[in-house]
Amino acid sequence: MTPAAAPPLTRQRVETAAARATGLWKVYGTGEAQVIALRGVDVELERGRFTAIMGPSGSGKSTLMHCLAGLDAVSRGQVHVGDTELTGLNDAGLTRLRREKIGFIFQQFNLLPTLTAEENILLPLAIAGRKPDQQWFRTVIDTVGLGDRLGHRPSQLSGGQQQRVACARALVSRPEVIFADEPTGNLDSRSGAEVLGFLRRSVTEYGQTIVMVTHDANAAAYADRVVFLADGQLVAELTQPTPESVLDTLKSLDRVAPAGAEH
Numbered sequence: 001m002t003p004a005a006a007p008p009l010t011r012q013r014v015e016t017a018a019a020r021a022t023g024l025w026k027v028y029g030t031g032e033a034q035v036i037a038l039r040g041v042d043v044e045l046e047r048g049r050f051t052a053i054m055g056p057s058g059s060g061k062s063t064l065m066h067c068l069a070g071l072d073a074v075s076r077g078q079v080h081v082g083d084t085e086l087t088g089l090n091d092a093g094l095t096r097l098r099r100e101k102i103g104f105i106f107q108q109f110n111l112l113p114t115l116t117a118e119e120n121i122l123l124p125l126a127i128a129g130r131k132p133d134q135q136w137f138r139t140v141i142d143t144v145g146l147g148d149r150l151g152h153r154p155s156q157l158s159g160g161q162q163q164r165v166a167c168a169r170a171l172v173s174r175p176e177v178i179f180a181d182e183p184t185g186n187l188d189s190r191s192g193a194e195v196l197g198f199l200r201r202s203v204t205e206y207g208q209t210i211v212m213v214t215h216d217a218n219a220a221a222y223a224d225r226v227v228f229l230a231d232g233q234l235v236a237e238l239t240q241p242t243p244e245s246v247l248d249t250l251k252s253l254d255r256v257a258p259a260g261a262e263h
């Protein structure tokens with residue numbers, strides 16, 4: 001009797017990666033003004049895990065995140081979110097994919113000032129024509145501790161509370177992946193720790209997938225894995241990071257030769 005065959009690797013990969021980039025290049029501008037922001041990046045972002053993207057200023061972190069989230073067109077290579085190849089979609093397809101499969105958290109919170117916290121949280125579902133799952137909505141609200149602030153407008157909330165509204169907004173639709181761009185960049189350390197603790201919980205307890213760009217080693221240490229970019233290339237990664245191991249890796253990147261220097 002032949003032993004049961006293992007599932008093909010490619011199928012396993014599709015199932016485990018919430019998002020992945022393959023041979024990803026991003027070039028801005030042409031001629032003298034040309035900037036190569038990403039130079040052949042291959043990365044898989046596992047489902048149900050918290051991944052941080054770090055690297056020096058200008059290394060391509062935001063560009064990578066924008067390409068993975070379908071906010072920016074790629075120059076060469078492929079991006080998948082779940083089983084969907086973004087690079088094969090037109091604008092309408094990309095809009096639908098972002099609406100249905102992706103949640104966003106931005107440094108500037110990006111809440112609508114005229115809507116209450118509750119309306120902001122439910123807006124993406126309303127736009128997608130979906131009804132909120134009431135039990136999940138309550139769980140999300142309880143987790144972020146906003147129960148007594150749902151009727152407040154953003155201007156009536158602290159920065160930390162506004163970012164917790166933004167986290168709840170990203171989580172309430174249970175997206176395939178949440179992309180967070182410097183989510184604690186505008187917060188004091190206590191509010192930042194609250195938001196990071198909440199993101200961590202949403203991964204550990206609810207299986208959410210999160211990808212976060214950050215400059216902060218303490219923030220990156222909340223992740224399961226940190227990938228490091230330098231000059232548009234993936235140059236290092238850490239699993240189970242600590243603030244110290246993240247800082248050590250960042251320091252070692254300063255010694256990495258610029259791309260092409262050895263050729």
Ligand SMILES: Nc1ncnc2c1ncn2[C@@H]1O[C@H](COP(=O)(O)OP(=O)(O)OP(=O)(O)O)[C@@H](O)[C@H]1O
Pocket residue numbers: 028029035036037055056057058059060061062063064
């Ligand atoms: N729209 C654009 N047009 C031209 N060049 C761009 C554009 N966006 C980014 N770049 C360039 O691409 C490179 C990577 O930028 P990116 O913003 O991805 O880096 P980053 O690592 O996120 O930087 P930071 O940490 O400072 O936010 C930089 O050299 C930047 O100047």
